[in-house]
Amino acid sequence: MEGTSPVESSKDEYSNLSLRPLDVSDIDDFMVWATDEKVTRFCTWETYTNKEDGLNFIKNTVVPHPWYRAICIDNRPIGAITVTSNSGNDRCRGELGYVLAFNYWGKGIVTRAVKMVADTIFEEWPHLMRLEALVDVENVGSQKVLEKAGFQREGVLRKYFVHRGKCRDRVMFSLLSTDPRI
Amino acid sequence: MEKIDLSRITLRPFKLEDADDFLLFAGDDQVTRYLRWKTLTSKEEALEHIKDVCINHPWRRSICIDDRSIGFVSIFPFSGDDRCRANFGFGVAVKYWGHGIATKAVKMAVPQFFVDFPHVVRLEAFVDVDNKASQKVVEKAGFQKEGMLRKYAYHKGRLTDFVVYSFLSSDLPIVEA
Numbered sequence: 068m069e070g071t072s073p074v075e076s077s078k079d080e081y082s083n084l085s086l087r088p089l090d091v092s093d094i095d096d097f098m099v100w101a102t103d104e105k106v107t108r109f110c111t112w113e114t115y116t117n118k119e120d121g122l123n124f125i126k127n128t129v130v131p132h133p134w135y136r137a138i139c140i141d142n143r144p145i146g147a148i149t150v151t152s153n154s155g156n157d158r159c160r161g162e163l164g165y166v167l168a169f170n171y172w173g174k175g176i177v178t179r180a181v182k183m184v185a186d187t188i189f190e191e192w193p194h195l196m197r198l199e200a201l202v203d204v205e206n207v208g209s210q211k212v213l214e215k216a217g218f219q220r221e222g223v224l225r226k227y228f229v230h231r232g233k234c235r236d237r238v239m240f241s242l243l244s245t246d247p248r249i
Numbered sequence: 250m251e252k253i254d255l256s257r258i259t260l261r262p263f264k265l266e267d268a269d270d271f272l273l274f275a276g277d278d279q280v281t282r283y284l285r286w287k288t289l290t291s292k293e294e295a296l297e298h299i300k301d302v303c304i305n306h307p308w309r310r311s312i313c314i315d316d317r318s319i320g321f322v323s324i325f326p327f328s329g330d331d332r333c334r335a336n337f338g339f340g341v342a343v344k345y346w347g348h349g350i351a352t353k354a355v356k357m358a359v360p361q362f363f364v365d366f367p368h369v370v371r372l373e374a375f376v377d378v379d380n381k382a383s384q385k386v387v388e389k390a391g392f393q394k395e396g397m398l399r400k401y402a403y404h405k406g407r408l409t410d411f412v413v414y415s416f417l418s419s420d421l422p423i424v425e426a
Contacts, residue, residue: 111330156285156403196408197400222396225415226333226371234333234370243400 081140081171084179089137089144091125094118096137096144100168109206110166111230134188138167138180145171148180150188150198159196161188165212172208181216182249189244196244201227204236213240217249253314253348260310260322260357263303267311268295270318274342280320283380283404284340308362312341312354319345322358326369334371335362337416339386346382355390356423363418370418375401378410391423392416 089097100106101115101124115121129135133152137144146167153160163184167177189195202209204223214220218240226234263271272295274280281288289295303309303321312320320341327334339358341351359372374392376383388394392414401411 159400159403159408199398219399221398222413224373224395224413225393226417229330229333239396239398241399 081174081176083141084176084183085139085142086136086148086180086183087139087142089125089129089135089147091122093137093144094121094125097121097125100146100166103169105169106166109203109209109230111164134161134191136184138165138176140171140176146177146180148177148184150184150192152192152195158194161192161195161198163198163200165209175215177209177212178215181212185216185242185248197241198243199239199241201237201239203230204238210238210240215249216242217246218242219246253345253350255349255353257314258350258353258357259313259316260354260361261313261316263299263309263311263318263321265296265299267318268292268299271295271299273344274320274340277343279343280340283377283383284338285404308335308365310358312339312350314345314350320351320354322354324358324362324366324372326366333369334373335366335369337372337374337387339383349389351383351386352389355386359390359416359423360421363421372416374414375411376414377404378412384412384414387414387416390416391420393420 098115098118098121101121104114107114115124132149134150136148138146138148146165148163148165150161150163152158163181165177165180185198188198200213200218201224202213219242221239221241224237224239227237228235269292272289272292275286275289275295275298278288289298306323307326308324310322311318312322321339323338325336326332327336339351339355362372363369374387375398376387378397393416395413395415398411398413400408402409
């Protein structure tokens with residue numbers, strides 16, 4: 068930014084943040100983040116390379132998903148946020164995941180989206196007691212998001228999970244339905 | 250309490266012939282309290298459990314004293330992206346508590362398992378926050394405490410906090426205190 072005028076609050080610039088379902092008509096917006104290796108680096112899924120695979124993902128995974136929402140600015144998807152559900156003895160917990168297009172990083176958008184989820188998911192799913200997130204130990208940006216959103220860091224699970232062929236350490240975070248909302 | 254020579258403790262696969270001994274611990278609520286198993290109630294159930302669960306299990310061993318079964322160690326590897334880790338569990342008959350038998354059995358099981366499953370690099374034990382005795386066993390056996398998972402799962406109807414411990418193949422050998 069030029070001159071000496073103060074930097075605009077990023078919140079004003081992106082005040083129209085919303086969460087909504089994602090469908091096949093959003094494919095072009097989806098491909099913006101899903102094909103970007105900077106974005107998918109820590110994702111559990113492989114970077115997308117063609118539109119057909121993207122469409123199949125939306126049809127076969129997103130549409131039937133228990134809770135998949137597009138993160139939107141002015142109703143245009145710039146990322147996604149998800150909560151998975153479990154059954155039986157594990158039904159009390161759900162796992163949070165999120166992804167955001169690179170151009171929108173560093174503006175607090177995902178933190179706001181996570182807080183929006185935290186404010187509604189426990190009412191939508193009364194059986195849910197624990198929202199958890201597992202973050203790669205090197206993914207500091209994502210760890211900061213969760214801390215700012217009020218999640219508690221519970222510990223590092225060493226060599227927990229195979230990612231792109233390597234065993235990785237993951238940091239476990241949780242937010243309980245009984246935890247104070249930030 | 251008579252001291253037990255821990256060199257009498259061995260690990261081996263279960264046999265149908267262990268059914269009576271198996272029932273002695275698997276039929277005891279004190280032993281199954283923190284296990285997912287339902288307490289067994291008959292020799293028939295014990296035979297079924299040995300046949301259907303123990304013998305087909307990827308890695309379950311009987312903890313034996315003079316070759317008689319007094320407990321178990323159970324290690325279950327996961328699959329897919331979780332294939333580098335396995336879940337660790339154990340139990341010992343109440344009569345044999347307090348002698349360091351479980352700790353000895355765990356120390357014997359860990360290196361054996363890593364030899365048998367070389368692609369698994371992490372053993373993890375999820376221990377009920379109230380189960381102080383088992384926490385001591387895994388700590389003495391060299392597991393590292395990683396943290397507490399709050400309201401992680403239901404256990405026999407109760408929403409439970411679990412302390413998570415791990416032992417990596419790179420943590421071997423177990424250092425004797």
